[in-house]
Amino acid sequence: MHVAEAISPVQQQSPFPSLPQGMERDGFVALIDAVAPRLGVRSAALATFRTMIAATRPSAFKSGYEEPCCYLQQSEIAKRRQVSSSRIRADEAQLVAAGLIEKRTMGNGARSGFVGCGVYFSVAIKRCQEFFTLREENEEKRRQHAKLRGLRSIHKKHLKSCLAELIAMHGAAGEVQAVAEAFESWPSADKLHRMPLANLRAHVVEADALCTAALDLLHAMSETGDGPHENERPYIQDTTQDFNKVPCNAGVQQPNAGKQASLNTDDGALGHASSCKEKKDWERGATHKSKILTNIPIQTFIPLASEEMRFYLNARRQGRGGWSSLSLHDFTVAAQSRVPELGISQSVWDDAVRKMGVEDATWSMFILDAKACDPDTPILSPGGYLRVMTRRHEEGTLNIVGGLIGLSVRRNGQ
Known part of the structure; x- marks a missing residue:
């Protein structure tokens, strides 16, 4: 043959x-x-x-x-x-x-x-294999670009809110004016889409630094002004208190799970507002403030965070002092950093922020991340889990405080 x-x-x-x-x-x-x-x-x-x-x-x-x-x-x-x-x-x-x-x-x-x-x-x-590599590089750049735009959006939300409080409490003082002028120079969201990745990365670093500086300035001014910083509120012994339902009047009892806790809501923290209506009007737009961190010291949450989340939080407090120097902004940036590491698409996170608001989205990621890193509570699809949390928030059935309490109970039970 x-x-x-x-x-x-x-x-x-x-x-x-x-x-x-x-x-x-x-x-x-x-x-x-x-x-x-x-x-x-x-x-x-x-x-x-x-x-x-x-x-x-x-x-x-x-x-x-x-x-x-x-x-x-x-x-x-x-x-x-x-x-x-x-x-x-x-x-x-x-x-x-x-x-x-x-x-x-x-x-x-x-x-x-x-x-x-x-x-x-x-x-x-x-050249197909070469093209596959190029396409993956393009996708990675696209993902990084989207992540950076999302971070800039967070910085912008918190900085606008912080500036509004600074001006309302202290007027356009020299330092406040400097922050405001730097903020006004930021490129628009439309321009961000056309910005090269390296330039966008540099801008987001600067935006983060300006937002952090503004929050630290607010902290410093609050220490010498009329009221304490949000992280220095009196500690509430009953950690089962629903922090998303902080009452306006000081001393009002808020029932929860058959218990009651006295909430000390110092009016001084809201500048010169003297009535409940004024306080509600202010808090409605104060996206940089955390209802949860207002009542519970940050140190309470650090042990509940995953090792990876603590890494980002620790990096953000370097050069600024102890854990109490952190704010909601720092928790949000840390949560955003964990999004791609957990395999969650940027669009799912952006949807959560849009529908839940910055704070609820942040704590949802905090809970999700802690569970995903716990071998006893494996999460097969973190992205799907966050979608479910977003949907439950829209339905009014998401219990963020209950989730945080659950993390605390599991930790204390170990």
Whole structure:
């Protein structure tokens, strides 16, 4: 038996490159679409590429025994694209330079399937693995960009709220005015989308520093002003108190689970507000304040956090003092940092912040993260878990305080 006859066609090496197993021609086009900017291919040339590749047989990209080729003349491609032939010539030159096509034409530039002259795609098919890598790099950059925009959004919310309180309590003092002027120089949200990743990262670092400085300034001014900082409120012994239902009048008893706790709500912490109505009006827009941290010292929550969450919180207090120097802003930034590490998409976190508000989203992530890192309470899908928490918040059934109490009970029971 002849050696060539002993080897089946499947076993023989294919004469032409083919797409990876499971990939179709349309998937190949989508891959090229995703990496075209990295290859220097503009939208016009990409449209021409799609027109040419649509004129090939899909099977030619998979068999390995047929080389995919477009035999259309430039005039015909121009007609289908509804552009000039010179536009097609320029597009083809760009595609050749990018390594996406190879032109084999007759001496007069003619193309014909009878003599094997046309535009071939094997050169691009050979580079599929390279394109997969480029696409993943693009996706990672896109994820990082989205995360940074989300962080900037948090910084902006908290800084606007903090500035409003600073101005209401102390007027446009020198330091306050400096913070306000720096804030006014921030680029708009629309501009963030067009900002290169490195520039965006640098801006977010500056935005975080300005927000932290403003919160520390508010802390310092509150210490010498009319009221204490939010983290210095009297400690409430009954940790089962529902902190999301802080009453307006001092000394009002708030029942919870058959118990009562006296809440000391110092009016001084709200500047010069003297009535319940004024206090409610102020607190409605005070997104930098935490209803929970107002009543429970931060030290109570640090042991409940996962090791990873404590790492971020500890990093944020460096150079600022003890744990009491932290604010809701620091917990939110730490929570945002854990989002991608838990495999939660940025869109799921953004949706939680939009629907739950910054504070409730932060504590939801705090609870979720602690549970996900506890081998006794495994969470198979953190992203799905956060979606459920968001939905329960909308339904009015999410019990954040109960979740925090649960973490405390499990820790104390160990």
